[in-house]
Structure formats: C-alpha cells, structure tokens
Amino acid sequence: MTEENQRRVVSVIVINEASVLSRITDLFSGRGYNITSLTVAPIPESKYSRLTIVTAGSVRVIEQITKQLHKLIPVLRVYEHEDMVEKEMAMIKLPITENLSDINALCEAYNGKIVNAGENTIIAMVADEPKRIDNFLNAIKRYNPKEIVRSGAVALER
C-alpha cells in the first residue's frame, strides 16, 4: 500500500439541507484531511446537492475520507474514481492596455475568451482541466493580470 500523497477528486451527493456543508468541512478539518478545492451546487430538479472536493492523501487516508463521508447521515453517495472528467474555470482581470488579440487567442486555446471590457480593464475566462488551468495561468502572467479567480474543479465519473 503506498503511503505517498496522491491528488484525488471526491464527489459527494448530499441532501440539500441546513449545515450539510459544515458537516463535510468539519469532517475534513477534524480528522486532519486537506481540501485543495471544494465546489458545491444543487443538482437540478432534485433535493440533492453535489460537492466536488479535490483532496490529497495516501491510499489509506483517501479510503478513510470516503468511508467517513459515507457515515454522515445526509450523504447519499460518494464517488472516488481515478478516472474522472474534470473541468475548472478561471477568470482573469487584465489591463486594457495589454495586447487584446494575443490574450484572446491564448484564452481560446483553453476554451475561453474575453467576456467583459471596462474602462481600464478587461475580464477573460477559460474552462479546462485543472492542470491546464495551471499552465494557462503561467502563460497569462506576461500580460500583467491584476486579479485571478479559480472556481475549483468539478468532475463527473466516466
């Protein structure tokens, strides 16, 4: 059994009720598991919400995380797959004085575009695999981004 920390995506389907999110985050902090990112939104036309948690841990820790999540009463299902389709979104605010066509081209390579232009700044968005978002954010550095916001990953098992 490997003791190395691995990145893992865990999806959790929960009943959409008061304090359910605290139950989940309390579990992580109380047991010393880490959360790299967490997203949550209701599942359309149901009483459930879906959380996507990016975490890291040894095989044993990841197994415990899924089991402990399962133990929480309002948790319906926990998916922990190696093989998930993952996407993340990022928005970047840039000075309007930068080369906008270059920026647009770069964004397009990451399924994005410029989505807003103001007096002094523009806002661009991209949506891609988290790893590729890392790459994009590296590449965009040279255009002097003023603000960056990442959504955290969402994922679906294949």
Add this chain to the structure above:
Amino acid sequence: MQISGAQMVIEAFIAEGVDTVFGYPGGAIMNVYDEIYKQDKFQHILNRHEQASVHAAEGYSKASGKVGVAMITSGPGFTNAVTGLADAYMDSIPLVVISGQVPMSLIGTDAFQEIDAVGISRSCTKHNYLVTDAKDLPRILKEAFYIARSGRPGPVHVDIPKDVTAQIAEFDYDIELNLETYKPHTKGNPRQIKKAIEAIAKAKRPLFYLGGGIINANAAYEVRELVQKTGIPAVETFMARGVLSHDDELLIGMLGMHGSYASNMAMSETDLVIGLGVRFDDRVTGKLSEFAKNADVIHVDIDPASISKLVNADYPIVGDVKNVVEDMLEQVGKIDSNNYESWRETIINFNELHPLTFHEDTERLKPQWVVKRVGELLGDDANISTDVGQHQMWAGQFYPFTRPRQFVSSSGLGTMGFGFPAAIGVKAASPEKISINFTGDGSILMNVQELMTAVEKKIPVINIILNNNFLGMVRQWQTLFYDKRHAETDLSVQPDFVKLAEAFGGIGYRVKTKEEFDAALKDAVEKNVVAFIEVIVHRMENVMPMVPSGGSLFNMMLLEKKGDK
C-alpha cells in the same frame, strides 16, 4: 392530533418507551418541563449538573441496552453537557439529548444564553438537528431515536428553539421513516464469512479479539457459544469486559496498555486475529507496526470506517456482530478445536510465567485487593461503574465479570467524573442489582454534587473511593517517565469524605483494614442509601503490566517479582 412542540417531545418519549429522563431545566426548555410536570408516564431525575445528566443517561443506556435520554437548557446548560456527548460518541452509546434554544427570532443575535449548539455538537454526535418548525418535530424525534440505536450506535442531539416548543402542529408518530441516505449494513457478506471460516480452520494460533461492539449488538451469548465450540482462546478489550465470563477457560484476559502478559503475548504470537466489534484503539494495539505482526486479520464490524482504518483487514466483514456470529456458528463444524491444543498450552504457559496479580502489603491495603474483594463478596450481584485513572484499570483487571452490561466505564474519552452519575443511571436501569462505582480521590470530586441527586431520588450507589492521595495514573507516568517529578498530582489536601457524604444525607465510611472494609461494604449494602466508602490504599502502587505509550505490546513493564528490588 394538534399539540405543541413541547407536548410532542413528551408523546415521542412515551411512544419510544422511555421510562427515565435525566436533566436540568432552564429558560429555553421550560415549555417542555411544564409538560413533564403534567405527565406521569416516565420519571425525571434532576441531576445537579448537566454533564452528570448525560453521563447518567449513558450509564442507563449501557446497563439497559436502551436509548438513554437527557434534557437540558440552552447556553451553559448545553455547554455543560458537551463532555457527556463526546463521551457517548467515543464509546458508541445510543443517546437522545434534547436541548432548548433561544427563540428562532433571536437566533444569531447573541441573545441571552444563545450558543450555536448544533455547531458545537456536530463533531461529537452521530447526528444532530436544529428544529425550525414544530411540524418537523415528530419525524426528527423518530429519526433521532432510530439513528441513535441503529448501525454503530451513538448520541443524537436535538436542539429546539423555545418558540418551536410552543408552536402547535400536527403530531403523528406512526410515520414511516424514509432515510434514503442512511441504511446501515447489518448482514455480513456470506462469501466473506465463508472465507473467514476457512482461514480459521487453517490457522494454527487463532485468537479472538473481542470488543465493545459485541455488547452493543447484544451478541455476547452468541460469541460465548462461538468461542466454546471452536476452542479458540480469546482476549477482551476494556470495553468488552463481561462478554465472556471471568471463569471461562478460554478467556485469557484483557489486552492492551494494561492488559495481562498472556493476553498481550497471545496477540503478538497469533497467526490469525478474529476481531469482533473492535476498533484497534491505540491503547489496545500499542505500536501498530508490531501489532499482531505475523497474523492475518478477520475484522467484523458494523462500521465500515472502522475496518482497515488502522490495521489492514485481510477478511473484512461489514455487518452486525450478532448476525455475523450466528452465520459463523452455522459453519462451525468446519473448525476442529483439537488443532489449537498446543496453542492453548502455550497460553497457559504465558499465564504461569507472569500471571495477573499483585503483592499484598502489611501496612496499607492494596487497591487491587479491594476490587478483588468486592468481586468475592458481591460478584454477579453488582453492576460496576468506574471513574478514570488507576482504579479504573484495576477494576477492569481484577473484577470477576460474569455478564455483558455489568461493566460501565468511560473508555474512549477517559472522562474523570463519569463514574458516579453513570452508576446512578445504571441503578435506575437495573434496580435489582447493587450499583458500585470504583472511583479515585481525584475523580469523585468532578461530579460529587450527584450525592444530592442520589439522596433525593433514593438511588443507593456505593462509591468505593480508592484513596491514594494522588491523581494516581498521572503520578504513575510521572514516576516512570518524568523522573519522579510529581507535578500537581499530589492530593494530600483532601476533604473529609465521610462528612462530605453525610452533609448531603448519604453515609460515609473510612476504612484502613480488610476487616473494616468488609464491614463497611456489608453495612452499605444493608443500609441501601448512597454511600462513600473511602479506602486508604497504598500511595505508590502502579498499574502493571504496562505497555509504555507507543511501545510494542510484547514489550511490557511487569510487576516486580516478590523480593526483587
């Protein structure tokens, strides 16, 4: 039926067959207490501290097997109860704890006696609820009782704002519960069970490792049968005392930090651990990498998260221990108990080499003698509770337990102050038995106000205070591992325990000799009132054997042979 939220609480208790509620009133819960006043279906026991109410409910639950119920007010009432919730959570004790809350309109305003109770209890309960509408109350209460007692049991906390207890709504308790996200596994996988049986049949040195889950599952008698039919030796955790009778030849003893030499050696030499309702607690396993190093592991537990949490299970079986053991019993014919003859002999030899014992002293009574003596005099007639410390370990080591639910102790949390209120709960649950609390001169003061509860309600708990004038267990560690620097553990300054008991209307004894002890115990049993028997015991006695924290089980400090030193 249209009734108030407060009346719903009463009706739900009655429907659940609750006969005793432990609690303490206050502003936010007064509507419910008003309804308690009006009814005569169950008794309410007023403890003198909310922590004690929850411990009493724990003791009641442990002795009876039923869900324990406690009721408290908001703010300080609730925060006082938190230790009890945490204690019940660690030891998987089914409780429903109801707390009052400030009215809905005041929640979030830092109102008088407002505290985010569900926020606090979230991490020390199996589940909790903040009720925001009385129409939800029947379902929530029914779920609370169901969740508390099913699966791996545990405490459930229900926080009810004062206006919700006044609100009128429809009450129907015959609703079907539909908990689609909570479905405990109770039946073990037959293929896994079959494989486990085959592994047992092949093993040369198998060992039953029995835990408190067996008692929760009411499976002790099935386990006794399994042990007997297979002829496989067994060790018990502290939580499992009483699963096997002390005189069962296959019971080696208790294992772990203060386990017997033979138990810990058996665990170190076994080639197949058969864990039933256990959780591989660090106080049991010692250094994990050395624990049962040469053994495969069968692990039966209702809680999937317990399995392979600390020790990898080669044969994981998720299910109710009772069901699984019953299934195992059907295949027990495949196991030949003669195969383990030499293994049983090995264990007898371990026991002869270093039996669990102690040395008598001519000057002062030994605490172990007191425990043994109570066993000789009362044995099966007594239920035993304990506080936390050396006396607790001696009770676990030396009392001759004969049945499950005879022993109640704070194991997982190790809560000083648990014993006396728990023993009150035990006595309320089984009045026909004598309720003994083995306690220490430190621990007893942590819920000593319960003398008043016991006197008022005529609950004759006998507290045997093993007085060593020390926070003995901490002193033992200081002696052994801190070069005898006994920082803040010397309890030379003490109350007069006899007068203390008398001040509340109880009875007190101070004894120094065996004869005095026998006489005091006899008298206390006859007088049938709450009692303190203060026994002056040897101050520097250590609990042995001892596996130092983090050490390997087989590496025990042992009782010095007589004449050593």
